[in-house]
Amino acid sequence: MSPRTRDLLAQKRPRRVRSRAVSTLPPLVVSSLKPHEVDLMVPALVCPTCRTWVPISTPHSPRPKLVPHHTERAGTDAPVRCPGSHRLVTVNLTADQWFRRLEEGLTQTDGRRSTRVLRKPKVGSAPAVMQIVGGTVDDKTARKLDEAHVRGCSTCCIKDDKGNVLRAVDLASRCADGRRLAQLAAHTRRLASARRKAQLDREEWNDRRAWGLRLLHEQQWQHVSGPVADADLRRVRDTLAALIQMLNPRMADAPQLSDWERADLMSAIALLATQEEQLTR
Template identity: 70%
Template sequence: MTASVREREVQTVSQERKRRTRSRTISHLGPIVVSQLPAHEYDLDPACISLVCPSCRTWVPIRVADTERATAKLVPHHTEQAGTEDPVRCRLGSHRLVTIDVSVAKWSRRLEQGVAETNGRRADRVIRKPQPMPTPAVMQIVGGLVDDKTVRELDEAHVRGCSTCSIKDDKGTILRVADLTSRCTDGRRFAQLAAHTKRLGPARRKAQMDREDWNDRRAWGLRLLHEQQWQNVSEMVADTELRRVRDTLAALIQTLNPHKADAPQLTEGERAGLMNAITLLATQEEQLTR
């Protein structure tokens, strides 16, 4: 192979060129300041420097020239992912200037701090929404508030005052109660409620008696427990009370008859009051020593 052929083959191989801005078109929007963006919306890795386009919210590479006169800006891009048929070009974000005022080291520190804060958060507790309970029937609601006797009296009062629910003679005397199908709406409700409460009456009375019996036994148990606890400390309390009465009595007697000659003299009223207090304390001491 001759030297000219070898030189021609070498010249046909594409040479790596420096990256530079291919177009002088600039977006009419203001420049994007990297320091004003969240740390997770831009990547300053020299191998893939890029950011999230504010217009279409897609990751777009940043074209940075090596010369000082050229300015970094977003490359022309589409609003959809790569490989989408009939893509639409992002006209607002393409060729938009970018001001890179954050160093790679500072960007890395911001990412590390964000990851540390995220890992340190406690997971949100999932609060299950309670399932709604089925709505009870009207008879169940009213039946739990009144007893069978009250419902029967209400039903009888309704029958006496309702011309539809009762069959009367010419003089207005009630002969009998009308059939359930012939009664009015309120009459049928009262009749059904009376039957319902009459059916549940024995069980309700038994449950009430059981509750009253349990409350009586609980009260009796509490009284027995109180008596047992009092027996354990009654002697100690009695000794303490007797000692208090004796100390108070001795102090009053000493006040009534002081040992020092220069002690202040008591008036007749003060002496009478002390005598009454001494008599009362002497009575308490006698009762405690029995």
């Protein structure tokens, strides 16, 4: 009888870096790196040479180092190995210490102010005096302002020996405020007729609108006035019947009303009777 045989298959083994090569670059100290560039849970870190995430080979051994890696993406033809391969790593932090440093960094980052520049709106030029006052005063007010300025300004008026104002000087000889007020008075005097006409048209339009709204309200009320009157009359009659029944109860053992309660009921019945009479007219 032939001996029993079986197929021997090679088991898949985890890939490990078995090379004893060591990079000539100085060892990387984990505490000197930024917390977000290290992950001690994997463990891995960002290679300072090629700025890619690289696993740490045997992190708990006496001499942990970076695994060999390339500077290009995986599958690239003729890849170039990064000089940071086989670089020694000094793991001088525990996972809890690293995580605490990472949380502190996130707290400081969230508390910073935004660096976005907020542009201030551009301030427009100030309007002229005529544009500010011209729309708020009428021709009479503008003329009174001009006359008051002429009486109080020594530059804009001509006075006699006794100090009485004779007349106003020419527009070119006036002061800056006097010229503005004179121009405002002339401007409002030219627009007085158009302003009065616009005001009359606006008042007429408001009167027509109010009359139309009142007519619409009357038309709408005509459609519902009948049912509303019937509902009011029915409510008054029901209340009146209930009060009369309270005043003259049908049951013999019903509670007796006092004189004050009977007087209140009689007053309420009289008031409801008056309302019923008014609604039935």
